[in-house]
Amino acid sequence: MESTLSLLxxxxxxxxxxxxxxxxxYLPILHSWAHGRLxxxxxxxxxxxxLVQITLLRALDHLEEFEVRREGAFLAxxxxxxxxAIRDELRRSxxxxxxxxxxxxxxxxxxxxxxxxxxRETMETxxxxxxxxxxxxxxxVIMRIEFGYSYDQIADAxxxxxxNAARMTVARALVQLAEAMRERLx
Amino acid sequence: xxxSDDARRAELLRLxxxxxxxxPVNWGGHSEALEDSDAGLEGLKLIERLETAHRELRGGxxxxxxxxxxxLFRWGALEAMEKLGEGxxxxxxRAFDPTLRREVALKLRRAGxxxxxxxxxxxxxxxxxxxxxxxxxxxxxxxxxRAGLWTDLLRGRTLEEHLSAQVRLGAxxxxxxxxxxxxxxxxxxAAGLVHGDVKAANVMREExxxxxLMDFGSxxxxxxxxAASHGTPLALAPEILEGAAPxxxxxxxxxxxxxxxxxxxxxxxxxxxxxxxxxxxRAGRRASLRDLRPDIPTAFVQVVExxxxxxxxxxxxxxxxxxxxxxxxxxxxxxAAPRRRGALPMGLAAAALAAVIAVVVLRQLxxxxxxxxSSAAVSALPRGGAATWSxxxxxxxxxxxxxxxxxxxxxxxxxxxxxDTLDFSARLCRGGDGGEQFLAAGDEVHPGDHLYLKVxxxxxxxxxxxxxxxxxxxxxxxxxxxxxxxxxxxxxxxxRLPGRFQGQEQDxxxxxxxxxxxxxxxxxxxxxxxxxERLAALERxxxxxxxxxxxxxxxxxQALRGVGGMAPAALPTHVAPGSRLAGxxxxxxxxxxxPIRVRSFMLSNPGN
Numbered sequence: 001m002e003s004t005l006s007l008l009x010x011x012x013x014x015x016x017x018x019x020x021x022x023x024x025x026y027l028p029i030l031h032s033w034a035h036g037r038l039x040x041x042x043x044x045x046x047x048x049x050x051l052v053q054i055t056l057l058r059a060l061d062h063l064e065e066f067e068v069r070r071e072g073a074f075l076a077x078x079x080x081x082x083x084x085a086i087r088d089e090l091r092r093s094x095x096x097x098x099x100x101x102x103x104x105x106x107x108x109x110x111x112x113x114x115x116x117x118x119x120r121e122t123m124e125t126x127x128x129x130x131x132x133x134x135x136x137x138x139x140x141v142i143m144r145i146e147f148g149y150s151y152d153q154i155a156d157a158x159x160x161x162x163x164n165a166a167r168m169t170v171a172r173a174l175v176q177l178a179e180a181m182r183e184r185l186x
Numbered sequence: 187x188x189x190s191d192d193a194r195r196a197e198l199l200r201l202x203x204x205x206x207x208x209x210p211v212n213w214g215g216h217s218e219a220l221e222d223s224d225a226g227l228e229g230l231k232l233i234e235r236l237e238t239a240h241r242e243l244r245g246g247x248x249x250x251x252x253x254x255x256x257x258l259f260r261w262g263a264l265e266a267m268e269k270l271g272e273g274x275x276x277x278x279x280r281a282f283d284p285t286l287r288r289e290v291a292l293k294l295r296r297a298g299x300x301x302x303x304x305x306x307x308x309x310x311x312x313x314x315x316x317x318x319x320x321x322x323x324x325x326x327x328x329x330x331x332r333a334g335l336w337t338d339l340l341r342g343r344t345l346e347e348h349l350s351a352q353v354r355l356g357a358x359x360x361x362x363x364x365x366x367x368x369x370x371x372x373x374x375x376a377a378g379l380v381h382g383d384v385k386a387a388n389v390m391r392e393e394x395x396x397x398x399l400m401d402f403g404s405x406x407x408x409x410x411x412x413a414a415s416h417g418t419p420l421a422l423a424p425e426i427l428e429g430a431a432p433x434x435x436x437x438x439x440x441x442x443x444x445x446x447x448x449x450x451x452x453x454x455x456x457x458x459x460x461x462x463x464x465x466x467x468r469a470g471r472r473a474s475l476r477d478l479r480p481d482i483p484t485a486f487v488q489v490v491e492x493x494x495x496x497x498x499x500x501x502x503x504x505x506x507x508x509x510x511x512x513x514x515x516x517x518x519x520x521x522a523a524p525r526r527r528g529a530l531p532m533g534l535a536a537a538a539l540a541a542v543i544a545v546v547v548l549r550q551l552x553x554x555x556x557x558x559x560s561s562a563a564v565s566a567l568p569r570g571g572a573a574t575w576s577x578x579x580x581x582x583x584x585x586x587x588x589x590x591x592x593x594x595x596x597x598x599x600x601x602x603x604x605x606d607t608l609d610f611s612a613r614l615c616r617g618g619d620g621g622e623q624f625l626a627a628g629d630e631v632h633p634g635d636h637l638y639l640k641v642x643x644x645x646x647x648x649x650x651x652x653x654x655x656x657x658x659x660x661x662x663x664x665x666x667x668x669x670x671x672x673x674x675x676x677x678x679x680x681x682r683l684p685g686r687f688q689g690q691e692q693d694x695x696x697x698x699x700x701x702x703x704x705x706x707x708x709x710x711x712x713x714x715x716x717x718x719e720r721l722a723a724l725e726r727x728x729x730x731x732x733x734x735x736x737x738x739x740x741x742x743x744q745a746l747r748g749v750g751g752m753a754p755a756a757l758p759t760h761v762a763p764g765s766r767l768a769g770x771x772x773x774x775x776x777x778x779x780x781p782i783r784v785r786s787f788m789l790s791n792p793g794n
Contacts (some may be wrong), residue, residue, distance in 0.1 A: 009696035010566060019368045035242040070318065117239040122232055144206050148244050149267045175195070178229025 004071040019060055026056060026075075029147055030082055035087050036114045056083045071157035072139035079142055106159070129180035133173070140166075140173040145182055193219035198226045200393060205234045207341070208241060214722040257282075262291055262329040276332075280339060283324075290324060293508050296336040302333040309335040314377045317442055319370035321390075321400035339396055346387035349447060357486040363389075364489075367441055374399070375434045375505060382432040382438035384777040385421045386447060420453045424467035424496055427460070431455035433579040435498040438508055442493025449486075450478040454494055470496060485515035487633060507695040563678075603719040610643045610783050617693060637694035639664075639707065646674035650708040650721065651683060651693075652770065662721050664696060673713060706770070709783040721771065 002021065010018035021111055025150070031052045038048055047151075059081050066077050115123055136158060141159060143149040151163035160166045197219045204211045213227075219228055225531055229491070258266045258279070260271050266279040272293065281292040295305055310328030312335075314321065326335035332592050348355075355363075367389065388401040416632065419427070423439035426432060426746050428626045446454045454472045457463035465473075472494065489511045495501045502508040616623045641649060651664035651672075665673050669692070671685030684692055708714070 022256055032244050094453065113243060114236075114239055117242075118232075120237045122235070126232070126236060145233065146240050148241060151766040152268055163268065167206065168199075170206045171199050171202040174205055174230065175198045175226055178198070178202070178226045178233055180229070181232055182225035 037112045137173040140170045144170045289339045291337045292336045317373035319366045344391045344394035355448045357482040368505045370399040371505035380432045418674045613640045638693045642680045645677045648673040652706040
């Protein structure tokens with residue numbers, strides 16, 4: 001299988017097949033990721049698909065903004081711009097006329113599935129703690145925890161020699177994250 | 187960073203690894219290196235929730251087949267998920283068995299390299315060996331032109347990895363590993379097989395601490411037909427280098443080499459090539475373990491040296507013989523009787539009977555006389571340590587007369603004379619169609635028997651029931667969640683343990699035959715907090731579930747180091763000194779602030 005980095009190189013040189021391959025590879029995992037983070041009002045299948053597809057296409061069209069170092073960094077980059085797109089979506093929905101319809105009975109149409117599952121405060125703590133970690137540490141966390149990459153894939157994406165080395169990197173990253181989260185929660 | 191920081195960090199990393207693996211994490215079972223309130227521990231719990239939520243959103247609720255990874259390919263019924271390794275033999279994958287819904291390791295040979303029939307034969311022979319310290323082979327087959335076998339999936343580090351981290355073990359730890367491997371080899375040999383390549387790289391120390399002998403690439407039948415050995419030359423017995431066939435004795439030699447390396451970091455005989463290695467052996471030149479490690483006990487050195495004897499007939503006769511000698515190094519004061527499966531030495535059984543009649547209601551005795559009320563031999567439970575909860579078989583409320591087991595009565599407070607009376611009694615019973623039967627020394631139990639414990643105390647009492655099987659595996663039988671009986675057990679009436687689950691009385695069921703089992707019953711007026719933490723690391727029985735094999739974790743090994751050779755007189759004599767149960771009994775006594783009662787029942791389960 002061609003590596004993400006080589007596909008990105010090809011795309012920079014104008015190879016449109018490489019663009020298709022990247023979309024094929026990243027669209028499904030970003031879609032599933034975004035589904036858990038969109039608020040309920042924007043969670044319909046078509047809304048999610050639109051948002052993810054537009055974001056991914058934009059990212060690929062503005063590759064010059066992204067310095068290619070390793071695959072893990074590319075995934076983190078996609079995640080970041082998708083996260084921004086979701087936040088924009090949240091702001092938009094908060095300001096939309098629909099807001100008046102929100103009643104006490106359904107207090108939190110802004111909540112995502114993940115907010116519902118683990119609580120918004122924990123999610124916010126997680127995001128804040130994550131953003132303070134070194135880049136490679138962040139990448140190890142999101143690849144394993146959020147995207148469910150195998151250790152083999154993580155080894156490739158982070159340039160680790162073996163799957164076991166990748167597993168150790170992830171474990172160390174989780175310990176760092178855990179301590180940072182707990183600090184924030186006090 | 188000091189030692190406790192290192193230990194804390196190592197424990198956090200271990201737990202983080204479990205979170206990352208998406209395996210269920212036993213949060214209560216962390217080592218003492220971590221405080222319950224540790225910031226990292228709290229954070230990891232949150233991350234585990236995050237991980238689970240993300241995984242469920244991806245649809246991978248079952249814990250396998252992580253999205254973004256997908257299945258690599260299907261081989262027969264198995265789904266290969268991730269490649270774990272590769273070598274000249276072929277490849278190893280982490281795979282999912284959808285029928286049994288569990289992960290396995292799948293070892294596939296390269297297509298078209300020939301010898302598939304031998305490979306499959308070997309796998310079938312291995313599947314005959316069922317032992318907690320031997321990698322369990324589930325099956326073997328050929329699909330898509332590729333022969334393969336699948337086994338338990340182990341996570342941990344091989345002893346070779348430990349050695350390459352420049353870790354030299356102390357004699358107590360090497361002894362515990364050696365004991366496990368002796369038992370493993372005894373099982374392999376009993377199946378008529380020879381391992382043929384016992385070495386550090388083929389022994390895994392799982393994350394839970396269990397020692398597992400694996401990689402049977404060199405296994406051969408004990409036919410004596412001069413099968414070629416593929417073992418590592420430096421670990422090979424001298425007669426193999428001269429062309430002899432692998433035998434149980436060459437496995438014993440190789441284990442001697444392994445123990446030598448664990449404590450010294452070196453091979454006993456080293457040479458740059460095969461001819462010179464033969465020459466060294468012929469000349470009898472061997473490094474002296476005593477010179478390399480002047481600090482370790484002579485008894486341990488002697489066992490290793492006997493295993494490394496040049497002439498097979500002067501080595502231990504069998505792995506069991508080596509096990510007995512190793513066990514004896516831990517308790518120089520107590521001559522160790524070799525543990526033989528299925529048969530209780532007559533003398534011991536008779537002594538146990540005498541003890542049974544001596545004590546019924548336990549009262550605190552001065553420490554000076556603990557051995558008088560020592561052992562109770564009853565009989566029961568499984569060879570593989572498999573016990574399940576099951577619904578009660580019969581009414582069983584017609585007590586017969588007769589005294590039951592004995593007791594070892596010990597004081598947590600040496601020097602105090604019997605002032606306190608806990609008035610705690612415990613009887614091990616068997617239920618069934620024939621009514622209730624108190625188990626006494628010499629009784630036999632059989633698969634299908636239902637056992638339970640009847641206890642009565644004059645005041646609220648915390649009861650802990652543990653079971654150690656013939657392999658040294660420990661299980662917590664009580665307290666157990668879901669039962670109406672919880673600690674402290676109420677005083678007054680006779681209480682039946684494990685108690686009622688969702689309104690239905692449950693028992694411990696004997697599920698397999700063979701071996702010997704020891705039950706330890708500890709009663710204390712106060713909860714034994716430190717002891718409970720230790721118990722959290724052990725496997726717990728659950729309703730309707732097989733109790734899997736469980737081992738102490740590496741951190742517990744540290745705590746157990748002191749068990750070898752320490753004051754055997756303080757132990758109930760029928761709990762094998764140095765066994766894990768003995769270690770826990772000792773810990774319970776030492777950790778108690780108030781007088782406690784320790785009582786044990788030794789049972790044999792000879793099968794049919």
